[in-house]
Amino acid sequence: MPIVVQKFGGTSVGSPERIMNVARRVVETQRAGHSVVVVVSAMSGVTDGLIKLARQVSDQPTDREMDVLLATGEQTTIALTAMALHTLGAKAISLTGAQAGILTNGTHTKAKIANISPRQIRKHLKEGFICIVAGFQGQTLQGHITTLGRGGSDLTAIAVAAALRADMCEIYTDVDGVYTCDPRIVPTARKLDVIYYDELLEMAGSGAKVMQSRSVEFAKKFQVPFEVRSSFNNNRGTIVKEEQHGLEHVVVRGISIERNQAKVTITHVPDKPGTASRIFTALSEANVIIDVIVQNVSVSGSTDISFTMSNDELDKLGGLIDHVAKEIGAGQVMKKGGIAKLSVVGIGMRSHSGVAAKLFDCLGAGGVNIQMISTSEIKIAVIIEESKIEEAARLAHTAFGLDAGPA
């Protein structure tokens, strides 16, 4: 019997009524002739409540105990989901991460999945049970409870699908799928039927928050196709899969934007080996998360280095960069918030020239000034004034022919 893994996030299981809805959908899937494994997150709000409790007994709860505490969230959901399925007359059994055979390394609060032994799941599926697996958690070889960090339940679903060689993995969420651009900004944005792993990775890394990159990377690594779809309706979602070689690909799949960015420019950085390293080692040690880095060719022995980050990260900087700039004998340090990033993504741009030209052209014609440019093989990103980002998204969406036709 074909195996389907269905993952439901915190909003989808956010109340007993919603858990009943999830149970109905799962039963339908089983009745349609599938073996079903369900992966669930903690009910929305539960994790925050637990974190609040922890703060009342400790300013800095240890990671190990935080994992023991947070793992109760998903354990609660698996039991309730199994009960809801029983109410509908289905055979169902709940499994914690440990019981499901999800083995991780020992990095508490952000453990990596080391191995999955799907023996228990297979056994229960063979007996006709629907298996409800707790997302986000696992255990170490020594039996310690671990959690997988942000987006961990998606990762559980994809890893379980990989281990079972499942026929499909469905990620149910509160959006309908992956769009060509955020529909709140570009009203003509369309839901995509298909997107490739690499494209979704570039979209995700550029602010389209459908899934965490690590889950997509995991799916890509183990070749698990999955579908992102809504738990609140029956519409088909977006299938995410491997690029098929030898086919013509769409040049631009979608456009993603990220607001609330800031940039730092250091001028006249001496063009000597090790200076860039000095700057970014200091940033890394201060746990500042950097996004785009741009350095142009050196003119007369010195160069300018610019990098972007979120505004929150800029606040963490303090005098760090000024200090480093002085040490390495650089010129001025300029910090500026209020900028945003627009990314155009598509596997087809590998083989098509002219994408950059078309982007710069349409933005220029619309009076949008480009401050920085950064490209990858399948993405072009530009940094612009935040106030212009919506207009820029609409201009690019139209320029690349992504607008939905008349209904």
Add this chain to the structure above:
Amino acid sequence: MPIVVQKFGGTSVGSPERIMNVARRVVETQRAGHSVVVVVSAMSGVTDGLIKLARQVSDQPTDREMDVLLATGEQTTIALTAMALHTLGAKAISLTGAQAGILTNGTHTKAKIANISPRQIRKHLKEGFICIVAGFQGQTLQGHITTLGRGGSDLTAIAVAAALRADMCEIYTDVDGVYTCDPRIVPTARKLDVIYYDELLEMAGSGAKVMQSRSVEFAKKFQVPFEVRSSFNNNRGTIVKEEQHGLEHVVVRGISIERNQAKVTITHVPDKPGTASRIFTALSEANVIIDVIVQNVSVSGSTDISFTMSNDELDKLGGLIDHVAKEIGAGQVMKKGGIAKLSVVGIGMRSHSGVAAKLFDCLGAGGVNIQMISTSEIKIAVIIEESKIEEAARLAHTAFGLDAGPA
């Protein structure tokens, strides 16, 4: 280093502040030179909240999933308690029932402890950790999560103390210890320094709700001495231990009462083999919990059988007994609520005659009519009108010299 097991119930860990208090007490015990194992219950209210959630997805949640759900309660407490201990600078590690090596049979929601492998606990104690163990829960050999039913955390504490051959097991609760009688009824009641297992068993079975009988039985079986004491002050509590042979024992240790009882009398039950069995088999099949049973010698081929139960159980009876009485050819069935039981308990009464006489005498002198009498080796119980129970308790307390002297 001497090992101490300390158990804290739901009220004692009912809020983050109370968990901090528990942590302070545990650290003091460690600093006094002990290896400490802490057993905790779910925070008060949490279990009820989980049951309420379950009812919203199922009228009859399965026992297995109920266990998965309820086990999150203690798991939350162990993590918070470990965090609180870290805040105080102590080394501490939390262990779920499964991690602590508590193996049970597969009877979900009222599992029996089959074995404890204290390997993990011993290892962590040796490394200087305080071990925080989740009470009330364990796992089966197949890895299913189980719970031990009512009073399960006391049982965990005593079983862990037995497995570790601990030097002491302290049961922290919201009362100061075991009293000669309920101080709300008999103001002169005294806290006992010592009580024997068998005495506490008779007291518990007679309504003194300090601990569930099964925990006391377990302690008796494995010869684990324990102390019942308050988590809200530093007073010494009551030590519960094995009777010491060859010593003179107090004749009467205490008096316990149970209100809200009912009795059923079946008259003219034919004195033939199997009739009593017919009655009590029917009651057992209907899950009616019976307390005292009294049958007097048969006069002219028939006898009267009386038995007591709580008023709630009486409500469950319906027409059951009338039906059975008819079948066996008995006479009338009389049902009556509004009665209560008074029990006088003491190991010393084995070797002292006159206890019954003194009890009947003092009650008679006080105008308390005795409706039924039942005795065990170390207990005499009488059934009286509920309205007279407080007066009867005070009369007996004085008659047996249990009143506290002037302070």
